[in-house]
Amino acid sequence: MRAPAEQRHAIELELNGETRHGSAEPRTQLCDFLRHDLGATGVHVGCEHGVCGACTVLVDGVASRSCLMLAVQADGRRVDTVESLARDDVMNDLQQAFSRHHALQCGFCTSGILMSCVEYLERVPEPDEAGVRDMLSGHLCRCTGYTGIVRAVLEVAGQRRTGESQQQALENRNDV
Amino acid sequence: MKAASFDYVRAESKREVLQLLHEHGEDARVLAGGQSLMATLNMRLTQPKLVIDINRVEELNRIRNERGHLAVGAAVRQVQLTDRAELAREVPLLAKALPWIGHFQTRNRGTVCGSVAHADPSAEIPLCLVTLGGTVVLESLKGKRREVKAVDFFQGLLTTDRQPRELISEVRFPLAEDGADYHFQEIAMRHGDFALVALALCLRADGAHLGVGGVADRPVAQTLPLGDELPDALNTLAWSLGAQDDVHASAAYRRQLVRELGRRLIEEPSHARTR
Amino acid sequence: MNHPASEGPAGAGPLGRSLTRVEDAALLRGLGRYADDLATPPGTLHAAIVRSPHAHARVLSVDASEALAIKGVRAVLTGEDVKRWAHPFPVGVRGAPMEHWCLAVDKVRYVGEPVCVVIAEDRYRAEDALDAVRVEYEPLKPVIDPEKAATEDAPVLHEAVGGNVVNERHFRYGDPEKAFEEADHRVSIKVRFPRNSCTPIECYVVLGHYQPATGVYDILSNFQGPYALHSVMARALNVTSNRLRLRTPPDSGGSFGIKQGVLTYVVLMGLASRKAGAPVKWVEDRLEHLQASSSATNRVADMEAAVTADGRVTALRYDQIDDCGGYLRAPEPATFYRMHGNLTGAYGIRNLTVRNRVVLTNKMPSGLNRGFGGGQMYFALERLMHQVARRLNLDPLEVMRRNLVPTDAFPYRTASGALLDSGDYANTVELALRDGGYDELIRRRDQARAEGKLYGVGLCAAVEPSISNMGYITTALTPEQRAKAGPKNGAVSTATISIDPLGGITVHVSSTPQGQGHQTVAAQVVAEVLGVDPAGILVNVELDTGKDPWSIASGNYSSRFAGAVAGAVHKAALKVRARLANIAATMWEADAERVRFEGGKVFIEDGPSLGFHRVAGTAHWSPALLPENETGGLRETAFWTPPQLEAPDDDDHINSSLCHGFIFDYCGIEIDRVTGEIHIDRYVTCHDAGRLLNPMLVDGQIRGGFTQALGVALMEEFAYGEDGSFLSGTLADYLLPTAPEAVEPVILHTETPSPFTPLGAKGVGEGNNMSTPVCIANAVADALGRDDIRLPLTPSRVRGLIGIDEPPAPEGLEPLAAPKAGGPALQARDSVEVPASPQTVYDTVLDPETLRAIIPGCHALELEGENRYRADVTVGVGMIKARFAARVQLSDLDPPRSLRLSGSGDSAMGSASGSAHVTLVELDNGHTRLDYVYEVDVGGKIAAVGGRMLQSASKIIIGQVFNRLAQRLTGKPAGGLWQRLRALLARLFGKGGAS
Ligand SMILES: Cc1cc2nc3c(=O)[nH]c(=O)nc-3n(C[C@H](O)[C@H](O)[C@H](O)COP(=O)(O)OP(=O)(O)OC[C@H]3O[C@@H](n4cnc5c(N)ncnc54)[C@H](O)[C@@H]3O)c2cc1C
């Protein structure tokens, strides 16, 4: 595929399970395209040089910085953003655990962190704290000091292992 | 912070890449994992006319264990190596060094060859390649296919022997030697930062081959004597690197780490931190 | 390990409970509405800003014609426009006629200062045009060091002021001279607090929309307050204040004080919209943010204590310099005065002298930053207290205990005028020691030391002020100046509760939160008072100065939410409740005092009962049923200001804040002798923040502030070169702690309610930003037995403190040069050997053809005068390249012995200048050795983002010049330094050499 500069090129991708169409110049960052053309404003932009992690999305299931990808590179790919996590207005286990553990304040870093966690927990179902912290080293959060995030991820990993449902987890928590 | 305009080609084959590099030379840039290139584009520190995306060139996405080395193709991502169970046996030094590169999110996309092409003086992969005596394979449309020793390939800060029309088609890491032990150690400001000092060690019965990254303007490796002569040899090595001050560390600090951490690593390698 | 936060007043209501946040649902699903997510009006244009690459320069001309010719570019706003339409920003001190405009009009005074604004159809195109704006600068000598800036012969930033000290005040409380005279000991310390920033992850966003018909600037921005600055912006826009309609979005991606600094861009984008005749949006990028948004004020403090033989401090002397950067931007010099009332910290010290000087240097303007003024002040005071203990050979804990304000003294009036509202310092300290395991920590220290390790324990006691007195800043003025200006004081907070016809409750607060959970807490407060489910209440935190209640203290700063804003919410809720009780009582012909609110019902014990919505609905649907005096409708706004916040008196006493929490921290750290890395073994932080409204949120604030403070202590610094270049331009250069570096502190609480706030709560958001940096510094001082502790304590710096005893360099490997202090950022020397005689070499160099050939990437070289050229060059390393319009000169000609080759130029990536002094040495073999000593100054983006690589890069580029020369003379490349080194190593190590 050849895409001349300063012209928009058609892009088709699967965004959060739906086929979406748009167009972008070659130089357009994927994060800008997702936010401003496809309306996925849950993707946040904090540095545009790959350090803060706020823009992290899954590209074909792999956590990737969307500021370090071109929109045209996502053509034909599957992209998942934080908007994909809740089903029927119910937040998934990770999101719920984030809320319980006060793992977010301003929430600006959160969408990227959640997407990293999604892939990480699939790859590493039994993480330890050091592993979770290492995974999180690719994200900057200025509000929380990370403790709540670490606890939430470890708790969800535990729940998923034992098959304990979120509801049970909640009840158990309220018992103590 | 938005890139200047460029043409973009999503290459389908190695030949297409070589053809485009041939036509555009200096004006073209290969886009591999983009973990270094994209930031420099966004900052407009580089303004190529053409970006050649090699991410979908299947023939460059190969890892081969043959003829005593592990050959890693241009589109192979760092994560593909960290996922490779045999790597710890094949190239143990690399297996130990890879987790120190950036973060899992950047290793997900960053390539092995891209790191070699970029030639950051602190980068782990070039350091391993130099320490192990590996090679870089360069191809161009018209020229001869060249296999260059890593030590000759890295010529200074972000500067290599690659000519503008050449593609690094693969890099080759020698497989583990029998009887040698491999260790890796790094000091950085934070987890995943570029190294202030990185040490790669191949320990043999009769000596230590120590690679140092982050101090000179390129990775440097040196065979050192064991025993009483080691401190002096390390001191010479430390001074030879031309360490410089920057906002994060002084030259004296870097030299001292080469001396003291180098010695710690050689004499008590089991104490090396892992990541 | 963690001591759970108390559950507060465990009443039946929601207040004091750790409710999860109502904010979370939207934020976790990516449905937050941050400034850059909101819809823009059709036709909105996008701005990009041309910024100065120079720290200090005169702007000779700005030519935007080429930029305007670019497709998609719609307008360019320049200093000329700004002078025509706007005013400089008002300044908080008198008698210093400095002008700060939203764009540079005459000079630039820091790297990154806005010079003009390009407005285009999208951001990419706007940035394309940046490179096309031609700005001609005349570089001036910069001054970076605040102490140097305060001297007579320093370069002056604002000629009209005449010097760089823009404000100086002396204060004297009690009888310090006598105390010092009678003291058994005088202990002093001099410390420097660096520049850093709490760096929110979301940068500034401004959407400016000028409405020509009404002359209203309608501007949306993630500004955080204080809204006292609204008047500063309105004055700068040259409109009456009702013509600046300032709005904030529902969500904001963090601020920590930093988003106060967006105020200059609010004005800038308002003017940009006026110029373009369309709405204009600007989203600050990270490079802009780091170099030119805002920063904590760096400080030099010289301190002295008068101490009795038993360690009681009887007087303090402060001599401080605050470096506010290129301009005194409001609310500076507030960094000094926010803490003025509590300069004696947690101690009962009655005698005090203070000299405060505010200086300007060529750095970005400073401003609010979490812990505002506290990090600076406690770094000096608590290092001094540590020093007192060392000098007197006492336990630092003992010294602290002997000096704390006694429990029976509250409310306690400090020497400089603060009224410490409540506290029990002595018992809080003991509780923290007990519950945090202090004795065990000391045992760990002793054991570690016995094992030969470097282990230290640090302490800090601090008073955490909250709810600022809006009048404290006038302490910077003399009493006479204040008298003229009229008194300023107080801290008016507002809240509004509306109940709609179906009983739906909407709360509005003017506190513009950035993640602190104000919606949750406000709902808790209202639910508690009205007896309803907090989940049903909606809290709106957007602020629109065009239609919402607000006042100068609105906004989110000085930890004023829990104490003041929640108090106003409480007051508004009580007003609503009183009206509803009255309505119900009338219906039931009962006494209003007997009406109860609980469980969503309004009722009388053992009597009638109605749903809350029914009673509330009466006010809308059935005015006929209402009691007399009841107007119908249901909306109450409460304003609240505490009477204790008075203006400074004639003796400069100032109660700078309403509430004063207490923090006692200690930590144990171990230092790696080799790497200098600091490992925090345990950190205990104990807070008395009065009554806790939501303990989970309180602990969240503590953890966040603590982690930022860890960054300040260990890694964060905005670094400037001596040449004024900014060196921390990316998040790979300015380092924030990530999860592996963060440690979980042991958090402890006590609660001494404030008698001055409606709910007894005090602020809690900033304490660790004040206490933690110095606590860690004290631990390092303890571990190493050193006094000269500077932040950040990077591994390299700590290792330097331990001492690096380097064995000498082997012959031939001596380091090439040590840069001289105060000189240019980069200096080095090198040499190259050329097989030709000095005369031949000399003649070759003077030939313009040679020059063209040896300058790397030279596209064109044009003679300008004798040995002076204009050149068009592209230089760089690797893929990083920039095209410079350069001037090249050969001077100091002494044929055939020496000459100077210099060049300077500007590019879109910044400026660079360099000069090499070349000596030609004839060798025995008839060849020539060129020894060159060079210095390079770089500014702008190259310096900001390339810090790690500048030295090597300039070495490569300069090296290229001389290698090309050698090549030209011989036809083959010269052996560079590296080749020579390899040869040398081969000799030293025998076989192989370096490989
Ligand atoms: C937050 C962060 C942290 C990082 N930390 C580290 C770290 O600690 N250590 C480290 O080593 N790296 C680090 N990196 C960089 C990362 O490892 C990059 O992946 C690597 O430097 C470049 O690989 P890439 O595949 O991304 O190459 P790209 O960015 O795509 O390309 C880099 C350069 O090489 C050229 N190039 C790439 N492939 C070829 C080829 N086959 N032939 C010719 N030219 C080619 C490109 O044109 C470009 O000039 C970090 C990156 C980020 C974003």
Ligand code: FES
């Ligand atoms: S915006 Fe992509 S990593 Fe920061």
Ligand code: FES
């Ligand atoms: S929650 Fe604000 S940056 Fe992480």
